[in-house]
Amino acid sequence: MKFTGDRYPGFALRASAVLLLAAFVPLSLCYSQNLSVKFEKFTLPNGLTVIMHEDHSVPIVSVNVWYHVGSCREKPGRTGFAHLFEHIMFEGSQNVPPGEFDKWLEAAGGDNNGSTTTDRTNYWENVPSNALELCLFLESDRMGFLLPTMSEARVNQQRDVVKNEKRQSFDNQLYGQAEIIIPENLFPPDHPYHWNTIGSMEDLTAATHDDVADFFKKYYVPSNASLAIAGDIDPVKTKEMVTRWFSDVPAQNPVMPLGQPPVYMTAQKRLVNEDNVELPRLYLAWATPAEFAPGDAELDVLSNVLAGGKNSRLYKRLVYDMQIAQDVEAFEQSGGLASQFYVIATARPGHTLTELESVIWEEINKVKADGPTKREVDRAVNGFESGFLDRLEAIGGFGGKADQLNQYYTLTGSPDFFNQDLARYKSLAPDGVQSICQKYLREDGCVILSVVPKGKTDLAAQSKKEGK
Amino acid sequence: MNRVKSVLAFVLILALGSLSAISQPNRSGPPKLGPPPALKLADIQHFKLSNNLPVVLMEKHGVPVFQINLLVRTGSVNDPQGKSGLANLTASMMEEGAGSRTSLELADAIDFLGASISAFSGMHTTHVSARAPVSKLDSTLALFRDVALRPTFPSEELERARKDRLTDLAQAHSEPSAIASAMLSKTLYGNDHPYGHTATGDEQSLRSFTVGDLQDYYKTYFHPNNATLIVVGDVDPKTIIAKLNDLFGNWKDGDIPTHTYSDVPQVKQRQIFLVDKPDAAQSEIRIARIGTTRATPDYFALQVLNTILGGAFTSRLNMNLRETHGYTYGAFSGFDYRPMPGPFVARAAVQTNVTDKSLTEFMKELNGIMQPIPADELDKAKNYLALRYPENFQTVAQITNQLSDMVTYNLPDNYFNNYVQRVLAVSEKDVENAAKKYLDPSAMDIIVVGDRKVVEKGIDSLGIAPIKNFSIDDVLGKAPTVEGNK
Numbered sequence: 001m002k003f004t005g006d007r008y009p010g011f012a013l014r015a016s017a018v019l020l021l022a023a024f025v026p027l028s029l030c031y032s033q034n035l036s037v038k039f040e041k042f043t044l045p046n047g048l049t050v051i052m053h054e055d056h057s058v059p060i061v062s063v064n065v066w067y068h069v070g071s072c073r074e075k076p077g078r079t080g081f082a083h084l085f086e087h088i089m090f091e092g093s094q095n096v097p098p099g100e101f102d103k104w105l106e107a108a109g110g111d112n113n114g115s116t117t118t119d120r121t122n123y124w125e126n127v128p129s130n131a132l133e134l135c136l137f138l139e140s141d142r143m144g145f146l147l148p149t150m151s152e153a154r155v156n157q158q159r160d161v162v163k164n165e166k167r168q169s170f171d172n173q174l175y176g177q178a179e180i181i182i183p184e185n186l187f188p189p190d191h192p193y194h195w196n197t198i199g200s201m202e203d204l205t206a207a208t209h210d211d212v213a214d215f216f217k218k219y220y221v222p223s224n225a226s227l228a229i230a231g232d233i234d235p236v237k238t239k240e241m242v243t244r245w246f247s248d249v250p251a252q253n254p255v256m257p258l259g260q261p262p263v264y265m266t267a268q269k270r271l272v273n274e275d276n277v278e279l280p281r282l283y284l285a286w287a288t289p290a291e292f293a294p295g296d297a298e299l300d301v302l303s304n305v306l307a308g309g310k311n312s313r314l315y316k317r318l319v320y321d322m323q324i325a326q327d328v329e330a331f332e333q334s335g336g337l338a339s340q341f342y343v344i345a346t347a348r349p350g351h352t353l354t355e356l357e358s359v360i361w362e363e364i365n366k367v368k369a370d371g372p373t374k375r376e377v378d379r380a381v382n383g384f385e386s387g388f389l390d391r392l393e394a395i396g397g398f399g400g401k402a403d404q405l406n407q408y409y410t411l412t413g414s415p416d417f418f419n420q421d422l423a424r425y426k427s428l429a430p431d432g433v434q435s436i437c438q439k440y441l442r443e444d445g446c447v448i449l450s451v452v453p454k455g456k457t458d459l460a461a462q463s464k465k466e467g468k
Numbered sequence: 469m470n471r472v473k474s475v476l477a478f479v480l481i482l483a484l485g486s487l488s489a490i491s492q493p494n495r496s497g498p499p500k501l502g503p504p505p506a507l508k509l510a511d512i513q514h515f516k517l518s519n520n521l522p523v524v525l526m527e528k529h530g531v532p533v534f535q536i537n538l539l540v541r542t543g544s545v546n547d548p549q550g551k552s553g554l555a556n557l558t559a560s561m562m563e564e565g566a567g568s569r570t571s572l573e574l575a576d577a578i579d580f581l582g583a584s585i586s587a588f589s590g591m592h593t594t595h596v597s598a599r600a601p602v603s604k605l606d607s608t609l610a611l612f613r614d615v616a617l618r619p620t621f622p623s624e625e626l627e628r629a630r631k632d633r634l635t636d637l638a639q640a641h642s643e644p645s646a647i648a649s650a651m652l653s654k655t656l657y658g659n660d661h662p663y664g665h666t667a668t669g670d671e672q673s674l675r676s677f678t679v680g681d682l683q684d685y686y687k688t689y690f691h692p693n694n695a696t697l698i699v700v701g702d703v704d705p706k707t708i709i710a711k712l713n714d715l716f717g718n719w720k721d722g723d724i725p726t727h728t729y730s731d732v733p734q735v736k737q738r739q740i741f742l743v744d745k746p747d748a749a750q751s752e753i754r755i756a757r758i759g760t761t762r763a764t765p766d767y768f769a770l771q772v773l774n775t776i777l778g779g780a781f782t783s784r785l786n787m788n789l790r791e792t793h794g795y796t797y798g799a800f801s802g803f804d805y806r807p808m809p810g811p812f813v814a815r816a817a818v819q820t821n822v823t824d825k826s827l828t829e830f831m832k833e834l835n836g837i838m839q840p841i842p843a844d845e846l847d848k849a850k851n852y853l854a855l856r857y858p859e860n861f862q863t864v865a866q867i868t869n870q871l872s873d874m875v876t877y878n879l880p881d882n883y884f885n886n887y888v889q890r891v892l893a894v895s896e897k898d899v900e901n902a903a904k905k906y907l908d909p910s911a912m913d914i915i916v917v918g919d920r921k922v923v924e925k926g927i928d929s930l931g932i933a934p935i936k937n938f939s940i941d942d943v944l945g946k947a948p949t950v951e952g953n954k
Contacts, residue, residue, distance in 0.1 A: 057530055058858045059505035095495040099791070102782045104498045107848040109855020112781075128855045133499040141495060160794025164750070168797045168817045171749035174642055232505065245493045276747065278642045278947065279635070310575035320572070323628065326635045348635055349950045379580045386582035389601050392531045393863040400862075 006115045006398075035392065036416050039405060040235055046251040047223025048143075050242050051405050051415045053230040055395050061231035062396025063125045063135035065143070066406040068226075069219035070119040071199070072192030072258065072337060080162065080199015081207055083116040085215050087158040089123065090114070094145035098154060101138055108134055115398065118193055119336040120410060122403065126396035129232035136245040143225065144249035146216055152209045159204055166198050175281055175451050177273055182285045185269050185447045186340060192260060193338060221252035226409050230402035231395045260337045263287060265445035272460045273451045279326060280459040282353040283449040284343040284360060288440050291334035291411060297424040298436035299332040299341050304380035305372040305433065306330040306343065306363065311379075313363045314343065322359065324351040336411065341440065353450045353461035364441050371434030381425050388422065507858040507888070512871070512881050515709050518717040521692035523709060524871055525699040528864055534701025535599040535864040536609070538616045539875055542689035543591045545662040545808075546727065551681060553669020557629060558682045559589035562596065564625035567614035571625050574611070583608045585615055591667065592807050593876050594689075599865065602702050606711070613715040617690075621682045631950055633674050638947040641940050644745055645817070648752040648917045651943045655741055655913045656756055656811055661732050663808070671948040691722035698871045700864045729808060734758050735911045738933035743943055744920035751823040751918030752815075755830055759812035760906060762805035762877045768890050769898035770803055770906065775849035776899070777801050777837045778814055782848070784833045789816055795826045803906075807877075812906065820919050824926030827914065831932060834909040841899055854891035 039053045071082045090112075092098035105112055110127035125135040170176035180196045187194045227246070229238060264287050289295040307314045307330035318325035328345040343364075345356045394400040408417035450460035515523040544555045563586060564571040578585050583600035585608070598612040640646040650666050657664030697716070699708060735757040760766065771779070778785040778801025789799040799816035814834065818826040860866050861884075874883060914933060916923065928935055941947070 055530075057528075058861050059507060060858050060862075095497075099782075099787075100498075103848060106780055106782050106852040108501060109504065109851055109857075111856060111859065126856070126859055128504045128858065130502045130504050131855075134501060137493070137495070137499055140493070145495075157791065157794055161790055161797060164790075164794065164817075164819055165797040167749045167819060172644060172817065174639075244491060248492060276642055278639045309579045310572055311579065316572070320628070323631060326632065326639070348631070349638060375580070379576070382582035383579055384582075386533075386584075386599075386601055389531055389533050390599075390863075393533070395862055396859070 006113060035388065035418055035422070037392065037401060037405065037418060039415050041415060042239065044222065044243065044246055046246070046249055047221070047254070048246055048249065049226040049409065050239075051226060051228040051409060052233060052235050052238055053228070053401060053405060054233055054235060055230060055401065056232050058395070059129045059232045060395060061127055061129045061132045061135070061229060061233055062400055062402040063127070063132065063139060064228045064230070064396070064400075064402035064406050065123045065139055066226050066228075066410050067121045067220055068119075068224050068255065068410055069121055070117050071195065071197040072118045072260075073219060074192075074195075074199075077203055078199075078207060078211060079195040079203040080197070081203070081211060081215065082121060083197050083199065084159060084162050084204060084207055085212065086114050086116045086121050086123075087162055088150070088155060088212060089142055089146065091154040091158060092149060093142040094148045095141050096138060104134060105131075105138070110135070111397075113398070116197055117335075118197055122406065124396060124398070124400075124403065132229070132233065132238065133241055133245075136241055139227070140245040140249055143220065143222065143246070146220070147213055150209070150212060155207070155209050155212055159207065163201060163204055166201065166204075170198060174277055175275065177275060178281070178283050178449055178451055181271060181273055181449060182283060182447055183340070185271060185449075186265065186285055186287050187263060187338070191263055192258065193335065217252065219255060221255065222246070222249050223251065224255040226406050228402040228406040228409070228415070230400070230405065258337065262289065262338055264440075265447070268444055268463075269447045270461070270463055271447065271449045272457055273449060274454045274457065275451055277451060277453055279346050279349065280353050280450060280452040280456070281344065281346045282356050282360075282461055283447070283451070284357075285447045285449070286341045286440055286442070286445065288332060288339040288341045290336060290338050292424075295436045295440065296332065296334055296339060298428060298433045299339070299440065300384070301377055301380045301425065301428055301433050302367070302372075302437055302441075303330040303332050303341070304383065305367065305376045308380060308383065313366070314345070314360060317359050317363060318345055318356060324348055324355055324359075347459070352459050353452070357448065357461040361443065364437065367434060368438045368441070371430040374430055377428060377430050377433060381428070384425055385422075388418070504855050507861065507884070509861060509884055512874075513705055515705070517692070517709070517713050519692050519719055519721070521695060521697060521716055521719065523697040523699060523712060524875060525703075525705055525708070526867055526871065527703065527705065528700055528867060529702045532602045532702045533599065533864055534602050534605065534699065534703050535597065535868045536612060537698045537868055537872060538596040538612075538695055539698060539872055540594045540596075540690055540695045541592065541724075542694065543589050543593050544665070544667040545591050545729070546685075546689065547662065547665065550673060551676065552665040552673045553633070553667065554673070554677065554681060554685050555589040555594065556667045557633070557669065557677060558685045559587045559594050561621055561625065561629055561682055562587040562615050562619040564629065565620040565622045566611075567618045567620075569614065571622070574615070578611055581607055581611075583611070585612055587615060589667070591663070593872070595872070597868075605703070605708075609711055609715060617716070617719055619686065621679050621686075623679050626677065626679055626682070630674055630677065633668060634671065634948045634950045636668065637671060637674070637944065638950065641944055641947045644748060644750070644752045644917045647743055647745065647940055647943055648754050648915055651741055651743055651915045651917070651938070652754045652756050652811065652813065652913070654943065655739075655915065656735065656758060657732055661729060663732070663806075663810070671945055674948075688722070689724060691724065692716070692719045693721040694724045696875045698868055698875065700867045700871065732758055732809065735913055737911055738914065740914045740916065740927060740933045740935045741938060742920060742924060742927065742935050743915070743917040743938045743940060745917050745940065746919055746921070748820060748917070748919045750817045751820055751826075751916050751923055752817050753823070753826060753830065754915040755814040755834065755912050756811050756915070757908070757912045758809050759803040760805065760809050761807060763807075764805070766898075766902050766905065767805070769894050769902040771853055772846070772849050772891065772894045773837070773899045773902045774801055774803055775853050776841060776845055777833065780849070780852055784836065785814060785816070785830070788829050788833055789818070789826060793822075793825070793829060795819055795822045795829070799830075820922050823916060823918055823923040824930055827916075827927060827930060827932065831909060834907065834912070837907065838903050838909070841896060843896070846896055846899065850891055850894060854888040857887055
C-alpha cells in the first residue's frame, strides 16, 4: 500500500517490502537478551551526523544516507518533486560524470538504491568492505556538489523515467489509484500529506531545472542529513575517511520543522472509483496519530487483532467463515506528521462491498465495546518480537541495520531506539487498545472508498440510508 | 622570547597536524581501492538421521534465530495430466490442518509463538519452512513436524482453497504481468510439457481436485529418501540433530516414481504474440526462447553474458530503454536455469505509445550482444557478479536459500568458496561462445500484453515478425465464476 518511490524496480521491489515491514512491524520486549545495536555517533562541523555500527559477519559495508525531506515539503504545483529529485541524485555531480555513479559501484561489486516517502529520502550502497571509500566519495560529492554539472537534459530524462514508474506502479497496477485518492480525501488540500509521493503527471511535467537548484539548496544540506555506516568496518579509519570526504561539503541554513498540527476527519466521505479490475475492493481509512505519538503503537496492535493471521477477527469472519471476501488486511501506516490506518477487503464474485462494510463495522464495534482479549494482544506482540529479531540480521539495503539506525535517529534523535520502541508495545494492555479504537476508528470521521469494475457501481458500498 | 617562539612553533605544528588530519579529499577521480575481502563462511555440515534422511546445516550465530526447511524433490512437474496445480495446492493445504490441530488451531499456535511456518511448491521442489527465535525452538520444531509429516487435508479446507484459487484465477484476467507470464509458458513449452502449464492450475483442474488427489500425491512423493532437511542459524548441531531424530527419525521411505519428459524444440523463428489489454497504460513485453539447465558447464559464462545484457542497473537493456530513452522504469533479462532447460527472457513494462520503439531497442541490444564485448564492460560485469556475492549470506533466510539451491542442483560443498574465482575466470571468448550458443535474435517469441488498438499498427510496421492476436481469455481461459456463499 505504502508507496516508497524506489529508484529501481526488480530486486528493489522486494527490498521495499522489507522497508514496509521495518516501518510497520512493531516490536515487543519479551526477550531476555539485550537487543540493542551498538553504535558510535559524531557530528561534523558542517552539521552532518554520522552513525557507525560494526558487524563483521560478512565482509560487506552498507553506506546509508537519510535526508529529512520528502513529499511533505513540496510546493503547490510541484507534487512528485521530492521523488523526481531522488532520481536526479544518481545522475552525476561535479566530480562524477553522468552514468559513472552506477558504473563505478558495479565495477567494485556494489549495489545501490534510493527511495522517497512523505517524510524522508534515503540512499544506500552495499559494497564489499574494501569499497567503502568509493561510497564516501560518491555520497559526499552529490551532497556537496550536485549542481555545477546538473543539466536540463538530465532532469528531462529522469522525468520520463519517473512518469513510467507512475504508470507501472499505479496506472497499470490493480487498484493503483486508491493510494492516490485516499490521502487526497483524508487530509485537507493544505496538509502536506494531501498528495501521494508519486505526484501528478502535470506537476512532473512542470518541474524545472530551477526547482532542482532551489530544492537542493534548501533541503540537501548536511545538517538535514545523517550518514549511517554499518558492517565490516574499522571505526577509527572510517571516522577519518568520513571526516576527510565530508569536510568540504559546505554548511547551509538549517531546515526548520514543519510544525503541522494533527488533523482528524470530522465527517464520513464515501467515494467510488471505477477501474480495470475484476473484483470490487473496499478501503476504509482514518487519519491517526503520528509515528511514536500516543496511540500509534495501540493501532499497530489493533491492525493485527483485526486482520493479522487466520484467527484475526476480520479474516475469520469475512474470509474463513462467511467466505464473502477474497482477502482482508489492516495496517497503521505511520508517518512523521500523521499516520493513516487502513482496512482493505476484496469481495468474492457475487458479493457487494456493502456486505463487507457492514461486517467490518460490526467487528470494529465489538472491539470498541469489549476490547481485544489478552491472548490477541499477546499473540500480536509475540509476532512483533520475532519480526524485531529478523530485523537485526541484514546489514544493508532497505530495512537493514544501517537504514534502521538512520530511521530511528531521524524520528527520535537516538539511533539505537530499539529497546524504547519495544517498550511501547510491551506496556500495552487490551483496554488501552480498546480506547484507542474508540477514539480514532470513528464512523463519522473516515474515508470509505469502493473500487469497482467499470460500469458496476452497484457493487460499491452504499451508506445505510441508501442501502436496502 | 624563546619561550614565545617555541609556543608559536608548537601552535604551528598543532595547526599543521590538524590540517593534515582533515586533509582535503582528492575528488579528481574515484579513490583507489584495496583488494576485495574474501567471504569466509562457516562450514557446511552434513548429518544423516536414523532413517537416512540427510541434514545440511550451517551455524550462524549473532542473532538468536533459526530457520529449517524440509526440501522434498517434487513439484508442479509431477502434476498428473488434467490435474495441473495439484503440487501447488497440496503444499499450501499442508498448512490447513496438521496433527491434532485444525487449520485455525494450527495458525493460532504458530502465531502465538511468533514463528512462521509455511509450505510451498515450485516446479521441481517443495519446501516446508519454519523460522523462529531460538527460544521457541522446541515448540516450533514440533509444529513444523506436524505440518511436514502429519497434514490432514480436511475437505472443508479444500473447498475454501478451491474458491480462493478460482477467485485468483478470475483476478489474474486484469493483471498484465500475470497474463504475460502465462502466455510465455504457453508459447515456449506448449501444452504437452510441464513447463507449459501454470503451476496454480486452470479452472477445470481446480474444480476436479478431491481430498484423495491430495493424499495420493502426498503419499507418493513425501518420503525421507526423496527429501533433505536444511538448518541454518544460532543452533548447536548436536542438540538439534538429536531433536530432529526424535521428530523425523521414524519417517518411512517409499518408492518414488520417476518421470521423463521429451525435449522441447527450440524457438525456430521470430513471432509476435499480441494479447489485447484494452486501455492499458503500459505494454508488458517479454522476449524469450528456451535457455538451458542449471547443470550447464556454461553457467558462469551465461551469468556474465546476462549481466552485460540485462542483469544489473547499468546493463545495456536498462541503460538504453530506461536511461537513454525513458521508455520504462526498468528493463532486464535473465536465464531461468532449471533441471530441464528453462527460459531466457528479456522484459520490460513500457509506455503504451512507445511499444514499437521499445521493441526496436530490444532487438538492437539482442543483436548487439552477439558482437565482441569491450574489455571494460566485461570486467565491470564480472566484478559486479563476483564481488557482491557475500551480500547473499547476511540472513538465515538467505543462507537457507543458497543451501537449498546447492541441494536441489547437487552443487559441491566448495561451490560458495569457489564462486568468485569461477566468475573471474570467464573470458571474452567464453561470453562470445555462450551468446552464439544460447541467443539467436532471429528466433525468439515476442509477447506483448497491451492496448491493441494503440500498439498494433506501429508494431506491424516494424516488419520484424508476423503478429498473432490473442484475447486474455485465449491465454487464461474464461474467467471462472465462483459460487456465492451464505
